[in-house]
Amino acid sequence: MPQRRHVARAAVSGVAATALLALAAPAWASSTIPLHSAHQDSTAADFQQQCADTRFTDRPADHDGWHFVLPGGPSAGGFESLTLTFDNxxxxxxxxxxxxxxxxxxxxxxxxQNESRLIHAYLFTPAGWTLVNGSATISGQADRFNVSHTCADQPTPQSPTPTPTSSASPTPTPTTPESPTPESPTPTPTVPESSDTPSDGTGGGDGNLPVTGAAVTTMALVGVGLIGGGVALIALRRRRDGITFTS
Known part of the structure; x- marks a missing residue:
């Protein structure tokens, strides 16, 4: 009798264990979930930037860092794989x-530290790629997976290329204007004055050479002589007329 009870208990325990496994198995079966629709068609620059994340330390130059996370707690299990589609x-x-x-x-x-579930995924892609869509295979049950944060590539600032400027015309050095060289006036020929030149200094007005002093004196003497002769002739005539009148 005691032996039968032991067998019955073992059978009941076995049935209970089988029932528990049957209930637990569906909860931890693999499933495929989509990327959160709000995170589709986005670039790394569209998300919260956390470049200080130590997982981004090894990010290659000119690459974007992506951090994906599986929410939902233990029932979601962990990531088994992710398939992501990017537009380059x-x-x-x-x-x-x-x-x-x-x-x-x-x-x-x-x-x-104390959990083995893989719920974080990191990926580095060339800078500027667009995350179009994605799916993940997980060990539990969840509605979706998300982009937690990113580190968009920050291009090294380049020194601006100096814009060529047109060469400014050199400022002309002011030069002292040269004083015009006075032209030597054309010397006007002067006629040496004679001691007999009249005191007013005028010469001939017709452009001929002025009459010399000797010629003027001669003309004056001739004029005086003519005047004297005329007076003498008038006097003689009057005398003659008087004599005739007397007779």
């Missing part, structure tokens, strides 16, 4: 995390 400007590129053979560095990290 020339077309779409599919990136899988984790993938050691992918050209874009990526990694999965646990939720915390």
């Amino acid at each position: 400007g020339s077309g779409t590129v599919n990136v899988t995390v984790p993938d050691a053979g992918d050209a874009y560095p990526d990694a999965l990290y646990p939720a915390g």
Whole structure:
């Protein structure tokens, strides 16, 4: 009788254990969930920037850092893989995390020090890529996964290329204006004055050479002689007329 009871208890325990496993198994089955719709068609610059995140320390130059997170607590399990679609400007590129053979560095990290669930995913892509869409396979149940934060590439500031400016015309050096050289006046020929030149200094008005002093004196003497002769002739005539009248 005691032996039968032991077997019955074992059977009941076995049934109970099977029931518990049956209930737990669906909760931890793998499932595929989408990327949060609000985070689709976005660039790294569209999210909160946390470049101080130590997971971004090894971010290659000219790359954007992405941090994806799985919310929902223990029932969500953890990431098994992520498939992300990016637009690189020339077309779409599919990136899988984790993938050691992918050209874009990526990694999965646990939720915390005492948890083995992988709920953090990091990925580095060339700067400027647009996250079009994505899906994740997880070990539990959740509605979606999110972009937690990013570190958009900050291009190294380049020194502005100096704008060529037109060469300014050199300021002309003021020069002292040269004083005009006075032209030597054309000397007017002067006629040497004779001692007999009249006191008013006028010469001939017709442009001929002035009459010399000797010629003027001669003319004066001739004039005086003529005047004297005329007076003498008048006197003689009057005398003659008087004599005739007397007779």
